[in-house]
Amino acid sequence: MGLKKPIQKKTNRFKYWIGRLHLWLGLISGLFVFFLGITGCILAFEREIEDAVQSYRFTSEQNKPLLPPTQLKAIADQALPNKKAHSINYQPGRTTQVVYYHDAPAYYYIVFVNQYTGKVLKVKNMDEDFFRIVIMGHYYLWLPPEIGQPILTTATMIFVFLLISGLILWWPKSKAARKQRFSVRLKSKWRRLNYDLHNVLGFYMTFIVIFIALSGMVMGFQWFAKSVYWVSSGGKSMKVFEETFSDTTSTAKLSLNAAAADKLWAKFVKEDPTFTGSYDVHIPENEKLAVEIAKNPDPTTYWKADYRYFDQHTLKEIEVKHMYGKFSNASIADKISRMNYDVHIGSIAGIPGKIMAFIASLIAASMPVTGIIIWLGRKNKKTKSLKSI
Structure with a gap:
């Protein structure tokens, strides 16, 4: 006692x-x-709120061919001159989004273009968007x-x-x-x-x-992200994301990046005509960069996306070593890292997860x-x- x-x-x-x-x-x-x-x-x-109040985000599916990425980009470029397009997003039932994002000079715009007619429905400056402003506070406290x-x-x-x-x-x-x-x-x-x-x-x-x-x-915190990866992978280091480059010495060059992006996108669509997810097509800004196409079977989340990279001159696929490559090649640690944002906002568990x-x-x-x-x-x-x- x-x-x-x-x-x-x-x-x-x-x-x-x-x-x-x-x-x-x-x-x-x-x-x-x-x-x-x-x-x-x-x-x-x-x-969910944006979808409820912003009707320009939706375009009904039609029995017409979709306009290719480079044509949509050219239309958006006219509506938003002197900016460089980052990606073109396709998703059934939704208006195609041509995203303009750049660090220096800093800007972020989205041009919503009807993927069947080429009509520009909205040019949106995301720096003035309510949710974007809230995100900047949530991430950075509106400071550098x-x-x-x-x-x-x-x-x-x-x-x-x-x-x-x-x-x-x-x-x-x-x-x-x-x-x-x-x-x-x-x-x-x-x-x-x-x-x-x-x-x-x-x-x-x-x-x-x-x-x-x-x-x-x-x-x-990068040190925390690397630590989580190290633990979940059993002691392996996280491979840093790097830009993927085309072979500029190739003699079999197509016309600069345009034809490559359209051909690859058309091939993806033809191979999976019933696909209901989203495609993000990244048209390279110069002859050195590769064409990137991200195929996401569930656009409400990000972690399942299949990231594919292709030489813009030969159309040959380029394998990458970082986690943002083919989903089938992703390790358990890669998938846990990919899930991080979806876990943070609750979308990993759908609407019930967001409610929680x-x-x-x-x-x-x-x-x-x-x-x-x-x-x-x-x-x-x-x-x-x-x-x-």
Whole structure:
């Protein structure tokens, strides 16, 4: 019996310091966690909201031939001169999107072109798009990426610790306490209700939001992304994405990149005429780059896409070593890395996954608020106790 008391004291001491760290790290990161949670809620149903309010995104399927990539690009170039097209996206029932994206000078536009008639339906500056603006805040805090991203990712890393420490503090000491930890007593006083909302909802939310937080860290910290890959691959290093190049010494050159992209796209469509997913055709900007065609069987996610690269002069397929190649060649570690964004937004599990991500983000945003109310309540209680002495 004499051995039990020191062990209990040691346990209490451990929980005391965990509680102090939980408090102060929560106060430090709380505002950022609240911001990430709210913006995460806004972005959870981005695609569904855009589809509901932007009719130009849809073009009914017709019994007519589709215009080839280079023709759609030429039409879009006229609507948006002096910009370089990045890709042309085809998807049954949806308007073809010619995407213009560039780092320096920085710009991001999408030209929506009817793939049967060539009519331009919309020229959209994505830098003025509501969801794009929210994404820039969610990723970078509207600061330069090299400043904003480390701030938010560090806050996310602290939040992961808060989730784990919260579980330790929540863990019931006895069966009697356990009965009270799994439900919110709605009829209790508001301070007790706030306490239950923080602890009980925090417990249930942890098992979902920890994946959202960890996937955010993968996008924010390269060292973390490489570490996850190293663990999931059994000790292999992540191969860095590199541009794929054509053989410029070839004597069998086609006319510069145009004919190659159209021929390859036509071949893909002919080989799989019932395909209901999406094609992204990347027309090379110069004679050195390869033609890239991404075939995605499920456009609501990204991880299953088949990335194929071809020499623009010979049409010969080029094998790549990084994870963004053929899906059939992707290792378990490659697939886990590819899933990261889909896990982050919940789309990996379809609409139910997005609903869970939305609810988890909303609860995560509430954690700093309910936590501060608990802290202020305890602080005021201590102040009153001191005054009564």
